[in-house]
Amino acid sequence: MQTNIETLNDAALSRLTAAGFPTVNLMRFSDTMLVASVPGRRRTQAEGALKDFTCLPLGDLVGRARFALFPTPQDNTPYSRTVYFRATGDRIPHRFARRLLVDTVLITPGASTEADIPGALSFAVFGTRERADDITITRLA
Numbered sequence: 001m002q003t004n005i006e007t008l009n010d011a012a013l014s015r016l017t018a019a020g021f022p023t024v025n026l027m028r029f030s031d032t033m034l035v036a037s038v039p040g041r042r043r044t045q046a047e048g049a050l051k052d053f054t055c056l057p058l059g060d061l062v063g064r065a066r067f068a069l070f071p072t073p074q075d076n077t078p079y080s081r082t083v084y085f086r087a088t089g090d091r092i093p094h095r096f097a098r099r100l101l102v103d104t105v106l107i108t109p110g111a112s113t114e115a116d117i118p119g120a121l122s123f124a125v126f127g128t129r130e131r132a133d134d135i136t137i138t139r140l141a
Contacts, residue, residue, distance in 0.1 A: 004071035005031050012036055012053060012069055019049035025064075033140065034069040037061075056114045059086070059136045068140055073109040080104050082141040083117055087125045089134035096125050100138065114140075 009026055012034065016024045025037040035058070038046045043065035047057065050067055058066040073079075082104050087096045103124060105117050112120075118132035126134065 004074070005034065008053070008069060008071045009034055012050065015049050015052075016046065019045060021046065021049070029140075032070060036067045036069060037064045038067075039063070040065045054113045054115055056117060056137060056140075058140075059138045068114065068137075070114045076109045078106055078108045080106050081114060081117065083121065083137055084139045084141070085121055085135055085137045087134060088136055089131065091126075092134075093125065101125075 005028060009028065013024060013026055016036065016038065021038050021042070023039065027035045027037070029035060036046070036050070040060045040063045043057075043060075046065055046067065047055075050069070054070040054072070056068040056070070058068055060066065082102065084100060084102050086100060087093075103121060105120050106112075107114060107116075117137065118135040119129040121135045121137075122132040123129050125131075
């Protein structure tokens with residue numbers, strides 16, 4: 001019998017392969033997270049292929065676009081994710097500029113998912129969720 005993470009791995013690999021990605025890397029980081037890596041120039045196409053998953057875009061690494069993928073939680077118990085990120089764009093508060101930042105974000109199944117993390121971090125840094133695109137997540141712990 002497959003676990004949730006194994007089922008997620010198979011489904012993501014199938015979806016990315018069907019979208020024309022012959023060189024997909026899927027790495028299991030824990031029982032609750034996979035990281036998919038595809039050629040960076042095809043980031044937009046990968047986002048489309050992964051839209052049905054709980055997916056969090058990560059910063060590119062060595063010319064590859066990366067996405068953290070998460071299985072559906074087994075229950076409604078809240079949990080947290082430690083997130084390492086950078087604030088980008090204009091009008092960044094001085095204390096956040098050019099720094100690797102870290103914050104802990106609470107996930108409440110049924111109310112929020114990992115896909116909501118950039119909005120939460122944007123609110124913490126900029127005072128608005130509208131600048132979620134100005135948050136680049138480098139890794140999760």
